[in-house]
Amino acid sequence: NAGVTQTPKFRVLKTGQSMTLLCAQDMNHEYMYWYRQDPGMGLRLIHYSVGEGTTAKGEVPDGYNVSRLKKQNFLLGLESAAPSQTSVYFCASRPTSNTQYFGPGTRLTVL
Amino acid sequence: AQTVTQSQPEMSVQEAETVTLSCTYDTSESDYYLFWYKQPPSRQMILVIRQEAYKQQNATENRFSVNFQKAAKSFSLKISDSQLGDAAMYFCASLYGGATNKLIFGTGTLLAVQP
Numbered sequence: 470n471a472g473v474t475q476t477p478k479f480r481v482l483k484t485g486q487s488m489t490l491l492c493a494q495d496m497n498h499e500y501m502y503w504y505r506q507d508p509g510m511g512l513r514l515i516h517y518s519v520g521e522g523t524t525a526k527g528e529v530p531d532g533y534n535v536s537r538l539k540k541q542n543f544l545l546g547l548e549s550a551a552p553s554q555t556s557v558y559f560c561a562s563r564p565t566s567n568t569q570y571f572g573p574g575t576r577l578t579v580l
Numbered sequence: 581a582q583t584v585t586q587s588q589p590e591m592s593v594q595e596a597e598t599v600t601l602s603c604t605y606d607t608s609e610s611d612y613y614l615f616w617y618k619q620p621p622s623r624q625m626i627l628v629i630r631q632e633a634y635k636q637q638n639a640t641e642n643r644f645s646v647n648f649q650k651a652a653k654s655f656s657l658k659i660s661d662s663q664l665g666d667a668a669m670y671f672c673a674s675l676y677g678g679a680t681n682k683l684i685f686g687t688g689t690l691l692a693v694q695p
Contacts, residue, residue, distance in 0.1 A: 510685075510687055511671050512683070557623065559625060561625075567613045567681055573622070573623060
C-alpha cells in the first residue's frame with residue numbers, strides 16, 4: 470500500500486512549456502485534490518474531484534487543468550507554464566471520512 | 581469566507597518542554613472540522629491531530645493535544661515533552677464545503693526545538 474504518490478518529484482520548465490503532474494492513490498479513495506504551496510503561505514486548493522470523471526475548481530484554478538479518467542489517478546496540467554506557477558504542488562486524497570492524506574509533493578520551477 | 585490565521589510565524593522550545601501554537605479560524609459552517617498538520621523538511625504533510633467541532637472534548641494524540649474554544653474560534657496545539665523530531669512547520673487547517681471537503685490552511689508556524 471503506497472498511499473498517495475506523485476510523479477515527478479522535481480521539474481524545471483521554461484516559460485510557455487506544458488507538463489502534466491500525476492497523482493496516484495491505491496486506497497480506493499473517492500475524493501482527490503491538488504494544492505499549491507508558496508513561501509509564507511499555507512496550501513491553496515487548485516482543483517478537486519469528488520469521483521471518477523468529475524472535477525471542480527478550487528481557490529486558484531487559473532492556468533491549470535485537471536482530469537480524473539480513472540479513480541486512482543488525478544492529473545494536473547499546465548498548458549503554458551508561467552514563472553508565477555513556480556511552487557510546490559501537493560496532491561491529496563480522502564475516503565468517506567474527513568481526513569485528507571497527502572502525497573510527498575512536486576517542486577516545480579518555471580524559468 | 582473561510583479563513584485560518586496563525587499569528588506566530590516562528591516559535592522555539594527547549595527539548596522536553598511544552599509549547600503551544602496558536603490558531604484562530606472563521607467559518608460560517610455549523611458543522612466543521614479542524615486539523616493540525618506537520619510539515620518537516622522532507623515536505624511531507626503529516627496529520628498530527630483533528631477535532632470535530634461538534635465534540636466538546638479536546639482531542640489528544642500522545643504528546644499532542646488541542647485547546648478548542650468554539651465560541652472564540654480558537655484551536656491551539658500543545659506539544660508536551662518536545663522532541664528534536666518535532667521541529668517542523670505546523671499548519672492549522674479548517675475543513676469546509678460539506679461533502680466536497682475543502683481545506684483552508686493557515687500560513688504556518690515554524691517550530692524550532694533546542695537541545
